[in-house]
Amino acid sequence: DMNRIGKLTGSTWSAFGSTKDNGPNGVVYALASDGKDVYVGGSFSDASNVVATKDLARYEPSINKWSAVAGGITTGGGGPAFTVYALATDSSGNVYVGSSTSTRAFKQTDGTIVYNTTSGGSIARWNAATDKWEPLGDGVSSSVYAIAVDEANNCVYVGGSFTTAY
Numbered sequence: 702d703m704n705r706i707g708k709l710t711g712s713t714w715s716a717f718g719s720t721k722d723n724g725p726n727g728v729v730y731a732l733a734s735d736g737k738d739v740y741v742g743g744s745f746s747d748a749s750n751v752v753a754t755k756d757l758a759r760y761e762p763s764i765n766k767w768s769a770v771a772g773g774i775t776t777g778g779g780g781p782a783f784t785v786y787a788l789a790t791d792s793s794g795n796v797y798v799g800s801s802t803s804t805r806a807f808k809q810t811d812g813t814i815v816y817n818t819t820s821g822g823s824i825a826r827w828n829a830a831t832d833k834w835e836p837l838g839d840g841v842s843s844s845v846y847a848i849a850v851d852e853a854n855n856c857v858y859v860g861g862s863f864t865t866a867y
Contacts, residue, residue, distance in 0.1 A: 705729050706741060718765045723749050725758065733788035733796065735829075737761075740770065740796050742785025756785045757798060770796060770827050771834055789848040789857075794829035797837075797857060799845025824848070824859060839867035 703716050704724035717724050717739075727745030734740070739760045741748065748758035753769035760767055787799030800823050822840040827833070837857065847860035 705743075705745075706732075717760060717762070718749070723765070723767075725754075730784065730786050731788040731799075733790045735790040735794045735796075737763075737794075740788050740790065742788045742798065742800075744784040756783065756800075771832055786844060786846045787848045787859075787861075789850045791850045791852055796827040796829070797824070797848045797850060798827065799824050799848050799859065799861065801844050823861070823863065841866045 703714075705727070706717050706724045706729050708715050708717060725741060725743060725745035725748045727743060729741055729743040729745070731742035732739060739762065741758045741760060742756065744756060745758075746755055748754040748760070748767040751758065751767045751769065753772070754767060757770050758767050759770050783801040785798055785800045787797075789797040791797075823843065823845045824837050824840055826835045826837055828835050841859065841861065841863035842865040843861060843863040845859055845861040845863070847858075849858040851858060
Protein backbone atom coordinates (compact mmCIF):
# COMPACT_ATOMS: atom_id res chain seq x y z
CA ASP A 702 0.00 0.00 0.00
CA MET A 703 1.01 3.58 -0.64
CA ASN A 704 1.26 6.06 2.24
CA ARG A 705 0.59 9.33 0.40
CA ILE A 706 3.80 8.91 -1.57
CA GLY A 707 4.89 6.44 -4.23
CA LYS A 708 7.63 5.60 -6.70
CA LEU A 709 7.29 4.60 -10.36
CA THR A 710 10.18 2.51 -11.72
CA GLY A 711 9.68 1.74 -15.39
CA SER A 712 5.99 0.80 -15.35
CA THR A 713 5.83 -0.51 -11.78
CA TRP A 714 4.51 1.49 -8.82
CA SER A 715 5.85 0.87 -5.33
CA ALA A 716 5.69 2.43 -1.89
CA PHE A 717 8.56 4.23 -0.23
CA GLY A 718 10.19 1.78 2.13
CA SER A 719 9.06 -1.60 3.31
CA THR A 720 6.02 -0.88 5.47
CA LYS A 721 2.68 0.82 4.91
CA ASP A 722 3.53 3.28 7.70
CA ASN A 723 6.67 4.46 5.90
CA GLY A 724 6.02 8.07 4.89
CA PRO A 725 4.27 11.27 5.89
CA ASN A 726 1.13 11.12 8.00
CA GLY A 727 -0.54 13.92 6.02
CA VAL A 728 -0.80 15.45 2.55
CA VAL A 729 2.25 15.67 0.26
CA TYR A 730 2.30 18.73 -2.05
CA ALA A 731 5.90 18.83 -3.27
CA LEU A 732 8.79 16.51 -4.11
CA ALA A 733 12.34 17.20 -5.24
CA SER A 734 15.37 14.98 -5.65
CA ASP A 735 19.06 15.80 -5.71
CA GLY A 736 19.87 12.45 -7.32
CA LYS A 737 20.56 10.83 -3.96
CA ASP A 738 17.84 11.88 -1.52
CA VAL A 739 14.17 12.77 -1.98
CA TYR A 740 12.80 15.86 -0.26
CA VAL A 741 9.12 15.81 0.66
CA GLY A 742 7.01 18.85 1.53
CA GLY A 743 3.40 19.20 2.52
CA SER A 744 1.12 19.36 5.51
CA PHE A 745 2.08 16.60 7.93
CA SER A 746 3.26 16.30 11.51
CA ASP A 747 5.84 13.58 10.89
CA ALA A 748 7.25 11.15 8.38
CA SER A 749 7.52 7.58 9.65
CA ASN A 750 7.26 8.80 13.24
CA VAL A 751 10.26 11.15 12.92
CA VAL A 752 8.66 14.15 14.64
CA ALA A 753 11.24 16.76 13.56
CA THR A 754 10.07 16.27 9.96
CA LYS A 755 6.96 18.49 10.37
CA ASP A 756 5.94 19.62 6.86
CA LEU A 757 9.41 18.95 5.41
CA ALA A 758 11.34 15.68 5.36
CA ARG A 759 14.28 14.01 3.64
CA TYR A 760 14.05 10.39 2.53
CA GLU A 761 17.24 8.42 1.83
CA PRO A 762 16.15 5.53 -0.43
CA SER A 763 19.49 3.70 -0.22
CA ILE A 764 19.00 3.08 3.51
CA ASN A 765 15.20 3.54 3.80
CA LYS A 766 15.57 6.38 6.31
CA TRP A 767 13.52 9.53 6.99
CA SER A 768 15.14 12.55 8.64
CA ALA A 769 14.64 16.25 9.26
CA VAL A 770 16.12 18.94 7.03
CA ALA A 771 18.18 21.02 9.49
CA GLY A 772 15.70 21.89 12.24
CA GLY A 773 12.69 22.30 9.95
CA ILE A 774 10.40 25.29 9.55
CA THR A 775 8.62 27.24 12.27
CA THR A 776 6.86 30.51 13.02
CA GLY A 777 9.86 31.34 15.19
CA GLY A 778 7.64 31.86 18.21
CA GLY A 779 7.30 28.21 19.08
CA GLY A 780 4.11 27.88 17.04
CA PRO A 781 3.41 25.30 14.38
CA ALA A 782 5.19 25.11 11.07
CA PHE A 783 3.30 25.90 7.89
CA THR A 784 2.50 23.97 4.73
CA VAL A 785 5.31 23.41 2.22
CA TYR A 786 3.99 23.80 -1.34
CA ALA A 787 7.15 23.95 -3.47
CA LEU A 788 10.58 22.33 -3.48
CA ALA A 789 13.56 22.53 -5.81
CA THR A 790 17.21 21.46 -5.63
CA ASP A 791 20.38 22.65 -7.31
CA SER A 792 23.55 20.84 -8.38
CA SER A 793 25.21 21.59 -5.01
CA GLY A 794 22.45 19.70 -3.20
CA ASN A 795 20.84 22.84 -1.77
CA VAL A 796 17.08 22.67 -1.23
CA TYR A 797 14.76 25.60 -1.94
CA VAL A 798 11.53 25.62 0.04
CA GLY A 799 8.38 27.58 -0.77
CA SER A 800 5.63 27.63 1.83
CA SER A 801 2.42 29.19 3.02
CA THR A 802 1.97 32.86 3.74
CA SER A 803 3.09 33.13 7.33
CA THR A 804 6.30 31.11 7.30
CA ARG A 805 8.80 33.65 8.53
CA ALA A 806 11.47 31.50 10.11
CA PHE A 807 13.48 28.37 9.54
CA LYS A 808 15.01 26.47 12.44
CA GLN A 809 18.69 25.51 12.41
CA THR A 810 19.84 22.10 13.65
CA ASP A 811 21.13 23.75 16.85
CA GLY A 812 17.70 25.27 17.55
CA THR A 813 18.51 28.86 16.56
CA ILE A 814 16.07 30.59 14.23
CA VAL A 815 16.82 32.31 10.90
CA TYR A 816 14.22 34.98 10.10
CA ASN A 817 13.38 36.35 6.67
CA THR A 818 12.01 39.54 8.36
CA THR A 819 8.71 40.46 9.94
CA SER A 820 7.39 41.66 6.57
CA GLY A 821 8.39 38.84 4.24
CA GLY A 822 8.82 35.13 4.25
CA SER A 823 7.55 32.00 2.54
CA ILE A 824 10.86 31.03 0.93
CA ALA A 825 14.34 29.94 2.03
CA ARG A 826 17.24 27.75 0.97
CA TRP A 827 18.80 24.94 2.97
CA ASN A 828 22.55 24.95 2.33
CA ALA A 829 23.60 21.30 2.08
CA ALA A 830 27.29 22.06 2.71
CA THR A 831 26.69 23.90 6.00
CA ASP A 832 23.39 22.22 7.07
CA LYS A 833 21.98 25.71 7.65
CA TRP A 834 18.96 27.69 6.43
CA GLU A 835 19.58 30.84 4.41
CA PRO A 836 16.93 33.46 3.64
CA LEU A 837 16.37 34.37 -0.02
CA GLY A 838 16.36 38.13 0.20
CA ASP A 839 13.70 39.03 2.74
CA GLY A 840 11.11 36.75 1.19
CA VAL A 841 7.82 37.55 -0.48
CA SER A 842 4.44 38.84 0.71
CA SER A 843 2.40 35.64 0.40
CA SER A 844 2.54 31.92 -0.40
CA VAL A 845 5.06 30.34 -2.80
CA TYR A 846 3.67 27.50 -4.95
CA ALA A 847 6.44 26.98 -7.53
CA ILE A 848 10.24 27.21 -7.62
CA ALA A 849 12.68 26.63 -10.47
CA VAL A 850 16.45 26.95 -10.12
CA ASP A 851 18.25 28.26 -13.23
CA GLU A 852 21.93 27.76 -12.50
CA ALA A 853 23.03 28.77 -16.00
CA ASN A 854 21.66 32.27 -15.41
CA ASN A 855 22.34 32.31 -11.63
CA CYS A 856 18.71 32.87 -10.65
CA VAL A 857 15.74 31.29 -8.92
CA TYR A 858 12.24 31.64 -10.41
CA VAL A 859 9.38 31.75 -7.92
CA GLY A 860 5.62 31.64 -8.47
CA GLY A 861 2.76 32.01 -6.03
CA SER A 862 0.10 34.33 -4.68
CA PHE A 863 2.52 37.10 -3.62
CA THR A 864 2.50 40.61 -5.10
CA THR A 865 5.63 41.95 -3.38
CA ALA A 866 9.18 40.70 -2.94
CA TYR A 867 11.30 42.16 -0.14
